[in-house]
Amino acid sequence: MKYHIMNKKVMETCMTEKRRNLIGIGALLCGLIFMGLGVWRGEAAVVLQKAIRICLECIGIG
Amino acid sequence: MKKNLRLWVQICSAALTNGYILGFTKGQIYQGSTKALCVPGLNCYSCPGALASCPIGSLQAVLGSRDFRFSFYVIGFLMVVGSFFGRFICGWLCPFGLVQDLLNKIPLPQRLRFWKRNNLPGHRYLKYLKYVILIIFVLLMPLFLLDITGLGTPWFCKLICPAGTLEAGILLPLLNPTLQSAIGWLYAWKVFLLVLLIVLSIFVYRPFCKYLCPLGAIYGCFNPIALYRFQIDKSACIECHACQLACPMEIPVYESPNSMECIRCGKCRKACPTDCIHTTFERKEKKEAK
Numbered sequence: 001m002k003y004h005i006m007n008k009k010v011m012e013t014c015m016t017e018k019r020r021n022l023i024g025i026g027a028l029l030c031g032l033i034f035m036g037l038g039v040w041r042g043e044a045a046v047v048l049q050k051a052i053r054i055c056l057e058c059i060g061i062g
Numbered sequence: 063m064k065k066n067l068r069l070w071v072q073i074c075s076a077a078l079t080n081g082y083i084l085g086f087t088k089g090q091i092y093q094g095s096t097k098a099l100c101v102p103g104l105n106c107y108s109c110p111g112a113l114a115s116c117p118i119g120s121l122q123a124v125l126g127s128r129d130f131r132f133s134f135y136v137i138g139f140l141m142v143v144g145s146f147f148g149r150f151i152c153g154w155l156c157p158f159g160l161v162q163d164l165l166n167k168i169p170l171p172q173r174l175r176f177w178k179r180n181n182l183p184g185h186r187y188l189k190y191l192k193y194v195i196l197i198i199f200v201l202l203m204p205l206f207l208l209d210i211t212g213l214g215t216p217w218f219c220k221l222i223c224p225a226g227t228l229e230a231g232i233l234l235p236l237l238n239p240t241l242q243s244a245i246g247w248l249y250a251w252k253v254f255l256l257v258l259l260i261v262l263s264i265f266v267y268r269p270f271c272k273y274l275c276p277l278g279a280i281y282g283c284f285n286p287i288a289l290y291r292f293q294i295d296k297s298a299c300i301e302c303h304a305c306q307l308a309c310p311m312e313i314p315v316y317e318s319p320n321s322m323e324c325i326r327c328g329k330c331r332k333a334c335p336t337d338c339i340h341t342t343f344e345r346k347e348k349k350e351a352k
Contacts, residue, residue, distance in 0.1 A: 023287040024145045031141025038135025043124050044098040047135065050123035051097035051107040051115040054241075058108045058119065058219045058226030059234055060252035061244045 068154055068327060069163070075103065076157035078113075080229070085110030089237025091230075100136060102143045103156030104277050106219075109229035110237075118200060118277050119219055119226075126204040126214025144284030148291070152271055152278050153325035158225040159271055165263035180267050180312050188273045189323060195222065196276035218276060220248070227256040267310040271325065282322035290326070291342045292319035298338035308333030315339060 038044065056062025079101045082092040091110055100117040107115040117136055124133035143151060152159050170178055182188055199222060204214035219226050231252060235241040262269045271278050285291070294316055305315035308329045313321045315330040319339065331339045 017293070020287050020291065021289065024284075024289045027141050027145035027284070027287065028289070031138045031143075031145060034134040034138025034141060036138075038133060038138055041130070041134065043130060043133055043135035046124050046127050046130065047100070047115050047120040048095065048098035050120070051112075052091070052093040054091055054234065055106070055108040055119065055216070055219060055226070055230070056244075057216050058106050058223060059231040059241065060220075060227055060249035061235075061241060061246070062215075062220065 069160075071154050072157075072160040072163065075155040076105075076160050079103070079105045079157060080109055080111030081113050082111045085112075086233065089234060091234075100139050102147075102151045104158045104223075104225045104275065105156075106223070106226040106229040108226065108234065110233055112229070116225075118223075119216055122200060122204040122214070122216035122218060125201065126208075126216060128212050131205065140280050141284075144281050145287065146289050147281075148285040148288030148320075148326070149278060149281045149322075149324060150288070150290055150326040151281055152275075153327045156271075156277075158228070158275075159268065159325070161228065162259075162263045162268045162270060165260060166267050168264050170264070174265075177265050179265065180310050181272065182266055182269065185272070185312075191273045192275055192279040195274060196279045200276045221251075222255065222274065224252070224256040224259050224270060227252040231256075268325070272311065272323070278325075285322050285324055286320040288320075289342060292324070292326070292330075293340050293342060294319050295336075295338040295340065298336045300336055302335060304333045304335055305330035305339065 084090075085092055089110065091108055092113055094113070096113050097107060097115055099114045100120055101112075101114045102117070104118060105112055105114075105116050107119055117140055121133055121136040121140075124130050124136055195218065199218040203217040206214075207217070208214050231249065235245060235249075259270050266272075292315065299316050301316055303314070303316070306312065309315060309324075310327065310329065311321075311323045311325065313324055313330075315321075315324070331337075
């Protein structure tokens with residue numbers, strides 16, 4: 001009985017960890033797809049245009 | 063070296079992300095194509111040395127542009143980094159985190175040591191402020207408060223970001239007389255906020271990361287599911303609370319090793335008398351070794 005309860009606890013922990021890994025990998029893949037989509041839509045160019053000029057807001061002037 | 067490994071990694075990361083030395087001497091910013099890429103930590107793209115972009119600044123830039131109402135690029139980047147490392151980035155790679163860490167190491171005279179603490183009073187509620195800042199200043203205001211040309215403003219950078227003031231706001235106006243002439247009340251507010259955070263960082267551990275940083279708020283959401291996580295060996299843990307006492311964020315690590323506040327500094331692991339806190343990467347190594 002004791003062994004059964006312990007085993008169940010271990011199983012639960014493993015399941016949780018497995019689920020966490022799955023969600024993590026899912027988010028990672030989703031992020032990669034998002035990044036590709038963003039580059040394809042031209043968002044990287046918007047970032048570049050903003051970043052190569054002095055950001056007056058960041059300094060506290062604009 | 064091994065003792066101060068995290069400090070060295072932080073220094074190297076800050077040096078790498080701000081490696082454009084010419085910018086510091088000329089008072090100009092880098093304009094190469096690497097600026098289309100984001101760095102994982104909070105590092106202002108208007109810092110004279112910055113070789114890449116700040117993810118929070120980039121997110122606001124895309125949301126406030128005429129063509130896009132959602133940023134797949136920056137949110138995708140944050141998802142990739144977050145799902146790999148979570149707030150490990152805050153503890154090990156963020157340049158502004160390094161600044162706060164160094165400030166907190168300043169030794170205080172005896173009569174001031176009484177004021178040194180890990181958290182501010184009201185920490186339980188104040189820690190949610192960063193999520194409010196993320197939603198209001200980083201997402202909603204740049205999206206909906208548009209000027210007459212239809213462009214949004216990066217409100218977090220404009221009103222709050224002390225990293226921008228420190229990295230760009232001090233050096234660039236010093237080296238550029240045109241910028242000096244444009245200084246006004248907003249600059250005074252941002253410098254006041256920076257000075258306040260600098261002073262506070264000497265007494266309180268990482269106040270900006272704990273209460274204000276929207277990037278930490280995003281990465282914190284990934285802490286429980288990030289591939290790099292902490293795991294407790296429950297069979298070895300004696301619940302002595304040594305991890306919680308050592309933790310500068312005061313997290314009960316033995317209960318919640320993947321708290322959204324954890325910056326993965328690793329002090330809990332060093333303090334654990336039974337060595338029962340492992341990382342997911344280590345565990346895999348151990349299993350393979352067996």
